[in-house]
Amino acid sequence: MNGPVSWLGLVTSLALVAVAVVVSMWRHLGLGWQIAWAAARALVQLLLVGVALGLLLTPGRSLWWSWAWIAGMVIYAGDVARRRAPEVPRMASLAIASFAAAAVITLGVTFGLRVLPLNSRTLVPIAGMMVGNSMTATVLAARRLVDELRDKRDEVEARLALGQPSRLAATPYVRAALRSALSPQIETTKATGLVFLPGAMTGLIIAGVSPVHAVLVQAVVMFLILGATATTTVVVALGLVVRVFTPDHRLRPLPLGGRKRG
C-alpha cells in the first residue's frame, strides 16, 4: 500500500472502535454489537467501494461509467431517504428527483464552468459528497413539512377555506421546513475552519497536498454542498406539496395524525 495508512495502521485504528464498545459496556448502553457491526459493515462497504472506484478510475475508462455510478448512487440515496422518512408519502421518488436536480445544477456549475476538471477522479467523489451531505437536510425538510401540515391541519384548512390555493396555503409551512433543514448546513459552513476541519481538506493534507490547495478544493466542495442542500430541500418540499394536496385543493390525510370529526 502506497498511501499514508498501512493495513497494520487500519487494524490498529480498530482500537478506537473498541473504545466505543467499552463505553457502551461500561454505561450499559446495549450498543456494543451495533457499534461493532456498524464498524465492520462500514469497513467492508468502503473496501468494496474502493475496489469499484479503482476499476472506475482506471486511466482510459469511459466517463459514462462514472455517470452510471452517479445514477446508481442517486437511486440508492432515494431508497435510503425513504427508509429514514417512512411517514412521508412516496419519499423515494421525491428524493431521487431532488438529488437528480441538485446533481444537474451543482455538477453543471462545477464542471460546466470548469471550476474543476471533468474526469472520473473528480466527478465521482464530488457527486458522492453532494448526495451524501444533502441527504440529512433532504430527509429533515420532508419530515418537518409533513409534521407541520399534520400538526397544524386546522390552520392549513382555515387557509384553504378562505379560498387560498394549496400552494399558497402551504407556503408558511414550507418556509419553516426549509429554514429548519438548511440552518444546520449554514451553521456548519460558518464554523468550517474554526471549529472543525472538513474531511476533504483533511484527506488532501494527509495525502500530501499543500494546505492552500486543499483549502481551495474544500471551499468549492463546501459551496457545492450548500447549493446542493438548498436545491434538494426545495425540490423535495415543493414536490411534497403537490402530493399531500389534491388537485382540488384539499389536504390529504397524513399518517400519524388526524382528529375525529363530529
Add this chain to the structure above:
Amino acid sequence: MEMEARCRGQRYLCPISGIDIIMPDLAFAFEEVTVDRDGVRALDGFTATVPAGGVSAVFGPSGAGKSTLLRLCNRLEVPTSGRVLFRGRDVAGLDPLQLRRQVGMCFQRPTPFPGTVAENLRAADPEASNTEMTAVLERAALIGSWLDRDATALSGGEAERVCLARTLITSPDVLLLDEPTSAIDAEAASLIEQAVLDQATGGMTVIWVSHDAAQVERVADRVLRIDHGRCTAVDGAPSR
C-alpha cells in the same frame, strides 16, 4: 342544469319520495350523501336541503357527522357517493377556490395565523384597506383599532371573532360555523351569536353546527337533526 332550473323555480324533487315540492330558494341540497373515512361511515345517505337566508342549525350528538356535513359544503371533503348541490349545481363541478370564497367557514377551534390581526385579514383579502378591515372587525364584535395586535396572543373568544372577521372580509354568501362557541366562555359566545345573527339579518345564509340545544333554540330559524350520519328530522325553530 335541470336541478339548477328546479331550484331557481323554487321547486325541489325529493330523491327519496320522488315528490316535487315547493321550496324557498335553496342554498344547499344534499342527495343521498355518504362519506366513508378510515373505514368509518361518517355520513350515511344524508338527504336534506338548506334554504337560502336565515340561520339553519345542524344539531346532533357528538360523532353524528355534523362537521363532515359542513366540510362537504365548501369541498374540504368530498362525498364517497351522493351529491351536494350549491344553488342547484353540484359542488364537484364548481371551482373549489371560488366556492370557498362564496361559502366561508369558521372552525371549532380558533385558528389565528401567526402575525397581526391585519395580517390575518389580509390573508383572506390582500387588497383590504384599513377602513374595510376596521369595519369588518366591528361586524365581528371586535374593536376596530385592533389591527396591530398579535392575533396569536388574543383570548379564545377574541381569536374566534378574528377568525369570523377574517371569513367575513371575503364577503361570503354563506357562512359555515362549526361549533365556534364550544371552546369559549358564555359572554364571548353571546357576542359571536349576536354578530352572526346580524349577518343573517343582512341576508347571509348561515349554517351553524351545534350540539348545544339552548344555543340552537336561540339562534336557529330551522334545525336539521342528524344522527348516525342521517338526517332524522327538519324542524322550524320559531322561538327566535
